Amino acid sequence: xxxxxxxxxxxxxxxxxxxxxxxxxxxxxxxxxxxxxxxxxxxxxxxxxxxxxxxxxxxxxxxxxxxxxxxxxxxxxxxxxxxxxxxxxxxxxxxxxxxxxxxxxxxxxxxxxxxxxxxxxxxxxxxxxxxxxxxxxxxxxxxxxxxxxxxxxxxxxxxxxxxxxxxxxxxxxxxxxxxxxxxxxxxxxxxxxxxxxxxxxxxxxxxxxxxxxxxxxxxxxxxxxxxxxxxxxxxxxxxxxxxxxxxxxxxxxxxxxxxxxxxxxxxxxxxxxxxxxxxxxxxxxxxxxxxxxxxxxxxxxxxxxxxxxxxxxxxxxxxxxxxxxxxxxxxxxxxxxxxxxxxxxxxxxxxxxxxxxxxxxxxxxxxxxxxxxxxxxxxxxxxxxxxxxxxxxxxxxxxxxxxxxxxxxxxxxxxxxxxxxxxxxxxxxxxxxxxxxxxxxxxxxxxxxxxxxxxxxxxxxxxxxxxxxxxxxxxxxxxxxxxxxxxxxxxxxxxxxxxxxxxxxxxxxxxxxxxxxxxxxxxxxxxxxxxxxxxx
Amino acid sequence: xxxxxxxxxxxxxxxxxxxxxxxxxxxxxxxxxxxxxxxxxxxxxxxxxxxxxxxxxxxxxxxxxxxxxxxxxxxxxxxxxxxxxxxxxxxxxxxxxxxxxxxxxxxxxxxxxxxxxxxxxxxxxxxxxxxxxxxxxxxxxxxxxxxxxxxxxxxxxxxxxxxxxx
Numbered sequence: 001x002x003x004x005x006x007x008x009x010x011x012x013x014x015x016x017x018x019x020x021x022x023x024x025x026x027x028x029x030x031x032x033x034x035x036x037x038x039x040x041x042x043x044x045x046x047x048x049x050x051x052x053x054x055x056x057x058x059x060x061x062x063x064x065x066x067x068x069x070x071x072x073x074x075x076x077x078x079x080x081x082x083x084x085x086x087x088x089x090x091x092x093x094x095x096x097x098x099x100x101x102x103x104x105x106x107x108x109x110x111x112x113x114x115x116x117x118x119x120x121x122x123x124x125x126x127x128x129x130x131x132x133x134x135x136x137x138x139x140x141x142x143x144x145x146x147x148x149x150x151x152x153x154x155x156x157x158x159x160x161x162x163x164x165x166x167x168x169x170x171x172x173x174x175x176x177x178x179x180x181x182x183x184x185x186x187x188x189x190x191x192x193x194x195x196x197x198x199x200x201x202x203x204x205x206x207x208x209x210x211x212x213x214x215x216x217x218x219x220x221x222x223x224x225x226x227x228x229x230x231x232x233x234x235x236x237x238x239x240x241x242x243x244x245x246x247x248x249x250x251x252x253x254x255x256x257x258x259x260x261x262x263x264x265x266x267x268x269x270x271x272x273x274x275x276x277x278x279x280x281x282x283x284x285x286x287x288x289x290x291x292x293x294x295x296x297x298x299x300x301x302x303x304x305x306x307x308x309x310x311x312x313x314x315x316x317x318x319x320x321x322x323x324x325x326x327x328x329x330x331x332x333x334x335x336x337x338x339x340x341x342x343x344x345x346x347x348x349x350x351x352x353x354x355x356x357x358x359x360x361x362x363x364x365x366x367x368x369x370x371x372x373x374x375x376x377x378x379x380x381x382x383x384x385x386x387x388x389x390x391x392x393x394x395x396x397x398x399x400x401x402x403x404x405x406x407x408x409x410x411x412x413x414x415x416x417x418x419x420x421x422x423x424x425x426x427x428x429x430x431x432x433x434x435x436x437x438x439x440x441x442x443x444x445x446x447x448x449x450x451x452x453x454x455x456x457x458x459x460x461x462x463x464x465x466x467x468x469x470x471x472x473x474x475x476x477x478x479x480x481x482x483x484x485x486x487x488x489x490x491x492x493x494x495x496x497x498x499x500x501x502x503x504x505x506x507x508x509x510x511x512x513x514x515x516x517x518x519x520x521x522x523x524x525x526x527x528x529x530x531x532x533x534x535x536x
Numbered sequence: 537x538x539x540x541x542x543x544x545x546x547x548x549x550x551x552x553x554x555x556x557x558x559x560x561x562x563x564x565x566x567x568x569x570x571x572x573x574x575x576x577x578x579x580x581x582x583x584x585x586x587x588x589x590x591x592x593x594x595x596x597x598x599x600x601x602x603x604x605x606x607x608x609x610x611x612x613x614x615x616x617x618x619x620x621x622x623x624x625x626x627x628x629x630x631x632x633x634x635x636x637x638x639x640x641x642x643x644x645x646x647x648x649x650x651x652x653x654x655x656x657x658x659x660x661x662x663x664x665x666x667x668x669x670x671x672x673x674x675x676x677x678x679x680x681x682x683x684x685x686x687x688x689x690x691x692x693x694x695x696x697x698x699x700x701x702x
Binding site for chain 1: 561562565568569572575576579580583584585586587588589590591592593596597599600603604606607610616617619620622623625626629630633634636637640641645649652653656657660661662663671675679683687689690691692
């Protein structure tokens, strides 16, 4: 096994250091950082908008680019959290607590520096964990048959509905809609046309890329148009980015604990991002000799969560690359990009497409080094990006979307699909339905249906097959456990928010993500987090 | 549902109307689910031993209908964002995008792209006339170069294309 891993690593670096791929890693992390900073465009929207581009490049290169955008945005989101108290993406919310206080005390430089160093350490340790854990997990999963795939896909959809940020029931409803939309077009087994309404354009079903671009790209841009909050440009110079020896000593423990915590939480499907950074913050605060420093600019409160969220965004690739289950929406998009290329991520990926598996992993090492090098000296340049007005960005992003979606199959029908799903995506945001589960279910729908029908043929029509086979039965037991645990966690998380958020009442600024996150449990809650001001 | 205690004061007097209105979303989903269920039945459900083309869509549609039905009664009102004056801008923006697609199909990329950018930047983003004009001309030309010249995407032909040498 160890021989396989070291061979794999060598092959991976051969792929990642190929000049083309090196260029794409660089492009990915740069785009990621930029959109992490830019107002109104998050990693999900960006990856959705760039999907047509991935058609024309090698599968390994495509994933390298998209992964780079994902973890790059984690770095970029930190910048706005620290300087403006505006989390660029949900996982950076926790960073606003102490990071912004540090900036107010004139210590923005060390806050950003330690966040970059922590993210780097967390990312690298997480990549090492990924190398060691993924191959044995994939070996186990190779023996999966159709019933296991039904159970796995169901588990994946369930995890995203339960652990995502919306109300579970609404998310489940959207997942059902996604499964239904996936059946449009020809039946995969008999070839009968379904829900095509006599339209030839629908014979092949809806194009995944057009749906994702509509829901995430256009939908998100439209939604952000409604918000009018202005971003204040930062004119003050940021000095002393490289943290002092004392700063590093203060935060080294937080970085080490954050790496482990982030990795473990990220591996659990659906666990990445917000949960890991919150957990790390809570842990650091509990361990501190003087917890009252937290919320007043404690450097551990920046170092720990930033490390954890980057570690978890890397380890979240484990379920995708070994089991074929995307852990969150961003990974669902990467999953979709691979499917479009004819590569089905799953247990066979390591043996059948080693250059993708190892290449992507090695590119993460390279990408994290690039991010560290980019971030420490160039923070001042990135901050200037905040001057770009959201309206200009929206106009160009929409035009590029339209042109990009046409280029997929040179068909203007897809433009209408994007537009229709853009409207649906915007209305979903307005009404609290999450587009994530819909897209995930849409991606997994055909795999799930085919596997279900094969299982039925295998078992002679008996549903027992899902329960009696040990692996699928086990997976279904996991599903049941997830439902139970998620109910418990929802309670726990609310308590964590109370504990973690130091100045719930004090700050005048809206804190979009905590409110947003809290909506998940809104059904059975007295609204303890002040509604969702940022999500108006 | 359990919404009212923490609701902001100004919104309170409108609440009854809104709380009924918000049921439209689950109702639409329910209607969609039932319609899909009926269509799937007509496609032929088959047996579990030999599933027909309609079986799987029927399962998905049943799940959709069931969840939508429950949501009719159990939907937290805080999930819904109020409609604002900004909503009208979005509708206008969407109309602009639809017009862009129609024009694109008939006269190619460059002119509709310029018009879309110019109108959006001036009217929706509130840029100055000059800024909007410069950005729109530059944007349309650069994107034409990227998509048509560099990537070789066959956009529908239009009157400007001869000038740009496509």
